[in-house]
Amino acid sequence: MPTLSEADSKRLLAGHGVVFPAERQVTTVDEAVEAAALLGHPVVLKLGGAGIAHKTERGLVRLGLGDAAAVAQAAAELLAAARPEDGEVHLLVAPMLRGNRELIAGLHHDEQFGMTVMLGVGGILAEAVADVAFRLVPITRVDAAEMIDDLATQALLGDFRGEPAVDRDALIDVLVGLSAAAEADGSIVGADLNPLIVVDGRPVAVDALVEVAP
Amino acid sequence: MSRHPVEAFRALFEPRGVLVAGVSTHPGKFGFVSLHNILASGYEGKVFGTSREPGEVLGVPIVASIDELPDGEIDLVFVCTPAPANADLLRACAKKGIRAAFVASAGYGEAGEEGQRMQHELVALGDELGMLVAGPNGQGVVSPPARLCAQIVAPYPPAGGIGIASQSGNFVSSFMNYAVQTGVGVSRAVSAGNAAAVSIPDYLDFYADDVATEVALAYVEGVPDGRGFFERTRAVAQRKPLVLVKGGATAGGQRAAASHTGSLASDDRVFDGMCRQAGITRTATIEEAFEAAATFATQPLPRGNRTVVLTTAGGWGVVTADAITRSSLSLTALPDDLRQALDGKLPPRWSRNNPVDLAGAETRDTIPEVMELIVGHPEVDAVLYLGLGIQSNQATLMRGGRFYPDHGLERIVEYHERQDARFAQAAAALSERFDKPVLTATELAVTHPTNAGPAAVRASGRVCYPSANRAVTALEHLWRRAQHLQARQG
Numbered sequence: 263m264p265t266l267s268e269a270d271s272k273r274l275l276a277g278h279g280v281v282f283p284a285e286r287q288v289t290t291v292d293e294a295v296e297a298a299a300l301l302g303h304p305v306v307l308k309l310g311g312a313g314i315a316h317k318t319e320r321g322l323v324r325l326g327l328g329d330a331a332a333v334a335q336a337a338a339e340l341l342a343a344a345r346p347e348d349g350e351v352h353l354l355v356a357p358m359l360r361g362n363r364e365l366i367a368g369l370h371h372d373e374q375f376g377m378t379v380m381l382g383v384g385g386i387l388a389e390a391v392a393d394v395a396f397r398l399v400p401i402t403r404v405d406a407a408e409m410i411d412d413l414a415t416q417a418l419l420g421d422f423r424g425e426p427a428v429d430r431d432a433l434i435d436v437l438v439g440l441s442a443a444a445e446a447d448g449s450i451v452g453a454d455l456n457p458l459i460v461v462d463g464r465p466v467a468v469d470a471l472v473e474v475a476p
Numbered sequence: 477m478s479r480h481p482v483e484a485f486r487a488l489f490e491p492r493g494v495l496v497a498g499v500s501t502h503p504g505k506f507g508f509v510s511l512h513n514i515l516a517s518g519y520e521g522k523v524f525g526t527s528r529e530p531g532e533v534l535g536v537p538i539v540a541s542i543d544e545l546p547d548g549e550i551d552l553v554f555v556c557t558p559a560p561a562n563a564d565l566l567r568a569c570a571k572k573g574i575r576a577a578f579v580a581s582a583g584y585g586e587a588g589e590e591g592q593r594m595q596h597e598l599v600a601l602g603d604e605l606g607m608l609v610a611g612p613n614g615q616g617v618v619s620p621p622a623r624l625c626a627q628i629v630a631p632y633p634p635a636g637g638i639g640i641a642s643q644s645g646n647f648v649s650s651f652m653n654y655a656v657q658t659g660v661g662v663s664r665a666v667s668a669g670n671a672a673a674v675s676i677p678d679y680l681d682f683y684a685d686d687v688a689t690e691v692a693l694a695y696v697e698g699v700p701d702g703r704g705f706f707e708r709t710r711a712v713a714q715r716k717p718l719v720l721v722k723g724g725a726t727a728g729g730q731r732a733a734a735s736h737t738g739s740l741a742s743d744d745r746v747f748d749g750m751c752r753q754a755g756i757t758r759t760a761t762i763e764e765a766f767e768a769a770a771t772f773a774t775q776p777l778p779r780g781n782r783t784v785v786l787t788t789a790g791g792w793g794v795v796t797a798d799a800i801t802r803s804s805l806s807l808t809a810l811p812d813d814l815r816q817a818l819d820g821k822l823p824p825r826w827s828r829n830n831p832v833d834l835a836g837a838e839t840r841d842t843i844p845e846v847m848e849l850i851v852g853h854p855e856v857d858a859v860l861y862l863g864l865g866i867q868s869n870q871a872t873l874m875r876g877g878r879f880y881p882d883h884g885l886e887r888i889v890e891y892h893e894r895q896d897a898r899f900a901q902a903a904a905a906l907s908e909r910f911d912k913p914v915l916t917a918t919e920l921a922v923t924h925p926t927n928a929g930p931a932a933v934r935a936s937g938r939v940c941y942p943s944a945n946r947a948v949t950a951l952e953h954l955w956r957r958a959q960h961l962q963a964r965q966g
Contacts, residue, residue, distance in 0.1 A: 368737025370738045370741040372741060372746045375747075376703055380737045380740060382740055388736065392740060392745075396745050396746045396748070397750075408963070412752065452735040453735065473735055
């Protein structure tokens with residue numbers, strides 16, 4: 263299935279109520295430095311494009327860039343790492359968000375039941391732990407709240423290592439937004455918000471990937 | 477909605493007369509067994525039979541042709557004839573005013589291309605004749621309110637509120653065997669067979685509005701139309717509890733997918749989420765399913781999850797507290813005023829917390845009085861009562877021993893049995909009075925179902941759970957449904 267670039271994925275989902283952190287899409291090193299200064303350091307820099315689905319595996323994400331020099335160097339390296347098959351590429355400049363907890367949310371087209379929304383415990387062990395809950399699109403806020411209750415790892419959702427409990431309403435917004443996007447746009451066949459970093463209790467999608475029908 | 481009118485289901489479950497087509501004189505054949513079961517279970521309508529060899533079987537005159545039967549007296553035909561004969565048979569039945577058929581005959585969709593073709597024709601014929609055609613390749617239909625046991629297997633369960641629909645005939649029997657065991661009865665039961673024209677959701681639709689049915693209980697394997705299944709079962713579960721077991725839950729593994737979400741989506745996880753969303757009570761096992769259904773049929777829904785354990789057996793109290801703690805029920809701390817009230821009834825060695833462990837401190841009236849204080853307290857939503865029948869078990873040993881009835885044994889045996897029966901009756905009466913679930917559990921329900929304690933629970937129309945853990949599981953199903961409904965009110 264074709265995938266949208268991170269920036270296009272976010273634009274599409276944001277149109278249905280999924281909230282993303284402020285970030286800038288730029289094409290040159292100088293613009294990246296300027297955007298980073300506006301957002302405030304440290305920042306994250308990513309190489310994006312319609313042909314790039316798995317940035318992390320290719321080393322196209324640079325985290326915690328603390329000043330203009332670091333941003334300039336990372337921007338130059340990422341642009342140089344683009345391959346011809348990537349097509350048109352750009353740089354995404356985003357604030358560096360930190361949190362000890364990661365969730366994952368997404369959309370999946372099930373053969374039997376059609377479009378589904380998922381919420382799960384994220385991070386590198388997500389697939390091994392597989393603490394997830396699914397519902398069929400469309401979902402109500404009650405359904406979304408029950409998805410949160412369904413997760414086995416409830417301790418992760420309360421006060422955690424000095425961070426406040428996860429903002430359930432904000433998490434419900436994310437799930438209902440995903441459902442609304444799938445309901446409104448029939449071309450969507452899958453989506454990942456991975457990770458959804460819990461920043462001071464608020465779930466923030468720092469990456470997005472939307473799969474569309476060919 | 478089902479494409480079959482309610483009247484057609486009435487013809488299936490409450491027929492004025494039944495015809496067995498393909499009656500046999502051989503007591504091992506379906507054509508004999510089905511006729512036998514209809515007659516032996518006390519069906520009160522008229523019973524007719526057809527066979528290529530006319531005569532009399534089990535006192536029923538058997539005719540060669542349907543044309544010889546009266547018009548308008550028969551609603552249901554139970555079909556045991558070979559598949560190729562059935563099209564003509566059903567046409568003749570329709571002319572006699574028969575509105576429903578249960579086709580037990582095999583040789584349809586499960587039997588290769590020719591069978592599939594005949595099954596297709598069977599469905600089309602049912603539509604053409606306006607006849608509800610259940611099966612084919614099913615075990616039968618049971619409807620105790622109509623004293624109907626039209627099936628090729630046992631048992632005939634007691635009448636009650638559970639409506640069963642199953643893709644496996646075998647599990648219809650299993651559910652009904654549990655009904656026989658517990659005494660919590662059945663309103664309707666149908667083995668859907670190949671479910672060619674009438675699907676599990678069709679039966680469930682009928683149960684949802686059927687006054688005889690209080691709770692629906694279903695077994696499914698495949699779900700051909702996932703969205704349709706979701707929409708229809710959700711509509712059923714809004715009206716009545718719907719308990720569901722799905723076979724083959726582990727069959728569908730995760731598929732390779734570009735997205736992480738896709739790789740986390742297994743058939744079972746999606747199915748599970750669908751059930752939660754629809755308000756379906758999904759269980760892992762057949763016995764858990766029956767017990768959940770039987771509990772919905774016999775106990776009120778809890779208003780909250782604050783659960784108190786009342787026990788005369790210490791270890792059971794501890795283990796049950798553990799089970800409650802692992803569940804979504806709450807092992808609520810005893811409210812101060814309740815603790816004080818219990819202090820007034822019990823000597824100081826009682827547990828003074830939840831579980832309420834009487835620690836052998838009970839006298840003649842202690843248990844009913846303590847139970848009333850607990851069940852009646854506004855901060856208690858549900859009660860589990862353990863330890864019933866222990867004294868009656870001793871009574872059984874005494875009654876069967878060589879010293880009985882001397883040495884005062886007769887008197888103590890009667891006392892114990894009277895007391896255990898009283899305690900069981902108190903549990904049921906308090907549950908009704910305060911509109912709260914009160915569940916009783918002891919393995920004696922299975923060890924000695926005639927023990928005065930379990931026997932009195934059964935006589936009260938309720939389940940005596942074979943273990944506290946199973947009672948906790950059943951109660952949690954009630955609580956989850958209560959939550960589902962509460963979250964969606966107004």
